[in-house]
Amino acid sequence: MQHTSTQDTFVGLFVASGIIGLFFLAMQVSNLSSFVSEDSYTITARFANSGGLKIKSPVSAAGVKIGRVTAINFDPKTFESVVKMSINSKYNALPDDTTASIFTAGLLGEQYVNLDAGGSDTPLKNDGTIEITQSAIILEKALGQFLFKSAEEKK
Amino acid sequence: MTAFLQYLGQSTRISFTKLGRASYFLLQILAGVLSLLARPRLLLKQLYSVGVLSFLIITISGLFVGMVLSLQGYYTLSDFGAEETLGVMVAASLVRELGPVVSGLLFAGRAGSALTAEIGLMKATEQLSGMEMMAVDPIKRIVTPRFVAGLISMPLLAALFSAVGIIGGQMIGCGLLGVDDGAFWSQMQAGIDFRDDILNGVIKSLVFGFVSSWIALFEGYDAIPTSEGVSRATTRTVVNSAFSILGLDFILTALMFGEH
Incomplete structure (x- = not known):
């Protein structure tokens, strides 16, 4: 069993990389970025x-x-x-x-x-x-x- | 004839009682979710063993799946002179289908089987009854944290799988096969919709995480407490999870993408 604080770090890294993955999909892969902050009439x-x-x-x-x-x-x-x-x-x-x-x-x-x-x-x-x-x-x-x-x- | 009917009735009864036990078990798990919030450390430990330890297999498989998709897609698309749409093809198939499904299958194989074996062995060595003797609810203490960890990890792992796969596909497509980098990304962005494709993929992976952790935990908890019983339960976990993931994927796809 590893020390708890290293475990914390790994879990943190895991969650962060998952969120980065999602963010990457949202911004780079999909067309979401082309909708953001555009005023239109x-x-x-x-x-x-x-x-x-x-x-x-x-x-x-x-x-x-x-x-x-x-x-x-x-x-x-x-x-x-x-x-x-x-x-x-x-x-x-x-x-x-x-x-x-x-x-x-x-x-x-x-x-x-x-x-x-x-x-x-x-x-x-x-x-x-x-x-x-x-x-x-x-x-x-x-x-x-x-x-x-x-x-x-x-x- | 009577023997056959008897066999049919018996197996129906057995599978229905099992379904009933599994549903009751799920209710018990869900009832423990609130008390888990008071003890985030239990969840953290399970996030480590369910999520972090599956990280490597998911990213490496994602990379290779993306690379193969890119390679195979290129051969077909170049026949029609449509290599530029390689990005959409790779991204759509990863985000919609392969990301959630393949990472769900890997998750069931890597984390689900470990969960079943762990809980089955706890039952076989009477650790669970020992806990009950000490007035500790084994479902709240052991099962719920693992379930919630599976539910949190699965969408993250599926998103990672898709993201790494797309990067792998880009590496092969643009680096090796000479597809234009700008066309790859811009066609992808034009073809992939955030709500229709990416969010639906996330919903799929949540459902798969829910189902496969439920199956894994139930099989472990319901295992016959012998070494053979645990080994059978582990096999059942992988087989049943794979079936449910693939079956549910069909249903979810028909519901989500059927109207277009």
């Missing part, structure tokens, strides 16, 4: 079709990620998809005529919201709405239209 956009967009999908402007999708709901009156996005407060000067469109990263990649800044001088406020939107491109639909068109031309 919310904007809404209405799409005719939000395709495969998911909660937590990235929102980017000019290719840089500036926020995330926080909620996607179906509006039962206008039959549109209402997408809420939280944008990092650093980027609070987006003009109010910004266009939102849903793009796909690569051919098979995940879908994301792309914001194209407009020319207006008034910035989008918290809980503001983006008026001009472009729906997700549904691959099957586009393919179907293409095939239909080429069949028409052959006639």
Whole structure:
């Protein structure tokens, strides 16, 4: 049996290393660090079709990620998809005529919201709405239209 | 036919009475938790023998499991030109599954069997009845500290296993196989969610720690007090813990990750 104080030290070391392991997993491995201490504001956009967009999908402007999708709901009156996005407060000067469109990263990649800044001088406020939107491109639909068109031309 | 039915009924009755004894035993353990707080030194001693002594086997196994995952994953992923996602693959499989499960199995083999043998031998050499004679509750004094120590150690060991495994995977992936270091970490951070992946892994390891220490302590306490009885109890501990960990892992995975 070892002396109690060395035992204490070993137990302390064990617990500390376990906690360091957990901390490492939280900060280095997961996306927790990207959520911490970021002020953000919310904007809404209405799409005719939000395709495969998911909660937590990235929102980017000019290719840089500036926020995330926080909620996607179906509006039962206008039959549109209402997408809420939280944008990092650093980027609070987006003009109010910004266009939102849903793009796909690569051919098979995940879908994301792309914001194209407009020319207006008034910035989008918290809980503001983006008026001009472009729906997700549904691959099957586009393919179907293409095939239909080429069949028409052959006639 | 009657003999078969009789055998079936008997074994059902035996396993149910055992389950009942085990549940009652668990209640007794839990009842002792509060009085353990008054004596943290007992817990400390058990944390040493359950946790600290399992430290080495867990970290070394974690390192090798991570390294092998990285190596195997690379061969498959490079066929699709997706080597950059190696980080997500290694981290997700470690944090979600292999960390809790493999460290649970190792914990049952390393610490669980030792607990069963220790308590079984205490029973065989009548130390437990000796304690009762001196009006010391053996469950409060012997069993509860070991149970709580197992419950505390298991999540820590599983987190260590995953962390060391990811570092091992990074060493092999980026050092030996030439995956880009930045892509390894950034893909990992993008793909692993703190609540969905890491916290669920911690919950899994807590459940496994609970179950395997319960089984180990109960088998030791319930052992036939002979040398053969103790050896059988030790075997049962390892076998039953392994079964319960793997079975529970399936159920927990289905509950936690089923909806995605």
